[in-house]
Amino acid sequence: MAASxxxxxxxxxxxxxxxxxxxxxxxxxxxxxxxxxSAALADRGYAVDLVIAVRTGEYLxxxxxxxxxxxxxxxxxxxxxxxxxxxxxxxxxxxxxxxxDNANIVGVAATRAARVTGAKTRVIVxxxxxxxxxxxxxxxxxxxxxLRALGVCHRLADDVATVSNGAAxxxxxxxxxxxxxxxxxxxxxxxxxxxxxxxxSLSHPWLExxxxxxxxxxxxxxxxxxxxxxxRAFAQVRRTRAARLMILGQGEERDRLxxxxxxxxxxxxxxLPGFVANPYxxxxxxxxxxxxxxWEGLPAVLIESLALGTPVVSTDCESxxxxxxxxxxxxxxxxxxxxPRMAEAIAxxxxxxxxxxxxxxxxxxxxxxxxxxxVRLMRLETRQHA
Numbered sequence: 001m002a003a004s005x006x007x008x009x010x011x012x013x014x015x016x017x018x019x020x021x022x023x024x025x026x027x028x029x030x031x032x033x034x035x036x037x038s039a040a041l042a043d044r045g046y047a048v049d050l051v052i053a054v055r056t057g058e059y060l061x062x063x064x065x066x067x068x069x070x071x072x073x074x075x076x077x078x079x080x081x082x083x084x085x086x087x088x089x090x091x092x093x094x095x096x097x098x099x100x101d102n103a104n105i106v107g108v109a110a111t112r113a114a115r116v117t118g119a120k121t122r123v124i125v126x127x128x129x130x131x132x133x134x135x136x137x138x139x140x141x142x143x144x145x146x147l148r149a150l151g152v153c154h155r156l157a158d159d160v161a162t163v164s165n166g167a168a169x170x171x172x173x174x175x176x177x178x179x180x181x182x183x184x185x186x187x188x189x190x191x192x193x194x195x196x197x198x199x200x201s202l203s204h205p206w207l208e209x210x211x212x213x214x215x216x217x218x219x220x221x222x223x224x225x226x227x228x229x230x231x232r233a234f235a236q237v238r239r240t241r242a243a244r245l246m247i248l249g250q251g252e253e254r255d256r257l258x259x260x261x262x263x264x265x266x267x268x269x270x271x272l273p274g275f276v277a278n279p280y281x282x283x284x285x286x287x288x289x290x291x292x293x294x295w296e297g298l299p300a301v302l303i304e305s306l307a308l309g310t311p312v313v314s315t316d317c318e319s320x321x322x323x324x325x326x327x328x329x330x331x332x333x334x335x336x337x338x339x340p341r342m343a344e345a346i347a348x349x350x351x352x353x354x355x356x357x358x359x360x361x362x363x364x365x366x367x368x369x370x371x372x373x374x375v376r377l378m379r380l381e382t383r384q385h386a
Contacts, residue, residue, distance in 0.1 A: 006055075006071045016093035017046040017380060019070075019121075021084070021107045023077040023100055025057030027249075027275050028220060029300045030099050030128040033187045035062055040188060040371045042066035045383040049093060053080035053103065058275055077102040081110055088114035088121055095378045097124040097161070101150060108153035124377065125154055127162040130318045132174045133295035137223060151175040159377055163187050163298035166319025183377055188370035189303040190362050198284035198308040206271070212242035213287035213350055218279050218301045221251030221272075223294070226315075226337065228253070228260055230292040233342035235264040243269070243350070248282060250274045284308040288349045294336050296320045306330065307362040311355055313345045330361050 018041055020034050034050070042048045048067045055071040063069045072083040088096065088110060098107030104125040111123040131150070135143050154160050154175050160182045162168045172179040206214050215234055219225040227247055234245040245266070247257070254272060261267040276282065283289055289305040291314040298320040305312050306324075314321040316333040325331045332345035363369070375382060 006073050014047050016049050016068075016091045017041075017095070018378060019049040019051050019087075019091070019093040019096045021051045021096055021098040021103050022053070023103050024052055024054040025059040025063070027058035029187075031057065031059050033128075033189065033300065034099055035059060035064070036188050036191055036367060037371065037374065038067045039064040040191075040367050041374070044371065044375075046380060049091065051084070051087065051096075053077040053084075053106070058277075077106060081106050081113075084110035085113045088119050089117055092119050093121050094380070095122045095124060097126055097374075097378070099126040099128055101146060104157075105149050105153050108156050112156060122158045122379070124159045124161055125157040127160065127167060127171050127297070129297040130167050130170050130295045132170050133318060134224070135174075147174065151177070154181075159183060161185050161374075161377060164320045164323050166323065167297045170319060183373075185370055185373045185377065186365050187298050187300055187303070188365070188367040189300045190307045190366045192367075194280055194304060194307060197278050197280040200278055200281045202278075202281040202285065204282075206244050206246065207282070207285045212244055214285075215243060215245045215346060216282060216286040216289045217245070217247040217249075217292060218283065218289065219249050219291075219293070221247070221249050221253040221257060223253065224296075225249075225251075225253075226292045226294045227257055229315075229337050229339050229342060230290055231257055231260050231264065231266070231270065232339035233290075233292075233346060234270070235266045236340065236343035237346050237350070238266050238269060240347070241350070243287075244271070245269060246271045246273070246282065246286070248273060248276045248279045280304060280308060283310055286310060287354075288313060288346060290342070290346060291315060291321060292342065293317050298324070302331070303362055303365045306357050307365075309354075309357055311349050311352075311357075313342065313349060315342075324365075326361075330357070 020038050025031050038048050038050050049070050050067050051070045053072045053074050072080040074080045098104045111121050154177050165184050168182040168184050217230050261270045283305050289310050289312045291299050295317050302312050302324050312331040315336045317336050334341040334345050
């Protein structure tokens, strides 16, 4: 275990306003959102530390220069308790906000311990997913312990934030906490950098003019994302038209998906390129983006696609898609795991001219709207934008 937190930023030591705590900087949606939030808070003049337990992840190179990166340099998030206590005693940020389950547990425990010696840091836990379903992926013994620990930490936190009304309702039911304690703040997904990244140049033979339409999935190759249903749906679409499927991301389901594509006879029309640093350049150019998840919190890929002008198809999973797509008005919603219905929705989108997506569809998920809400929740004084 590290003797002290390692600071890997050239920023000078200063009084810290906000510390954002994550397990690592892996290439996931939660990590991307926290990076957006850290940059936006720093741009408004707040001194921001991005604290990670484990120094790893695809997004390590994406930490803004205006944000100080602090690594606890441990091997597992739960080992970060004592290093985080030392960090809080030394730096005494005004508020610590954690994200993801183990970081939430460690963040609350360390903050309460640091208060014993006079630190006055407020602690906010941020839930990013639908907990009742997300926890089903854990072994039964671990699930029971984790839910008990999360129940305690959410009660001891000064505030709780989550990313959708559906996720908030589920969190209250699952942990037995008051719904009134949970603040819903939509993810700060739509940023100027998102729009510029979507317009970046991209050379890929599948995306050349005149090529067959590309169906895109984006996310970790995991059980939650259920890309197997998307592959099956694509195979049905492919029977009646030329099309291709690309899935951006990496994870434990890769071998299974490749085997399924071979079994269905569509392997030549499916690409799994792994983690892509700029998925938005792909999202802005494909014919349709499909979210096939079994559950979510607030799926950023839907919001990002709409902001980039790309139509979407989504499962009607818990939670988020129904809120984002306004009950299906802004994109088809299909039952979870239903490949025929998904194929039908994809085909319908491919048959129509590319729609013009109104700004008000994605405006609630813009960076400025979310940051204003986080500033109020963190009880920071309002500052002018940089």
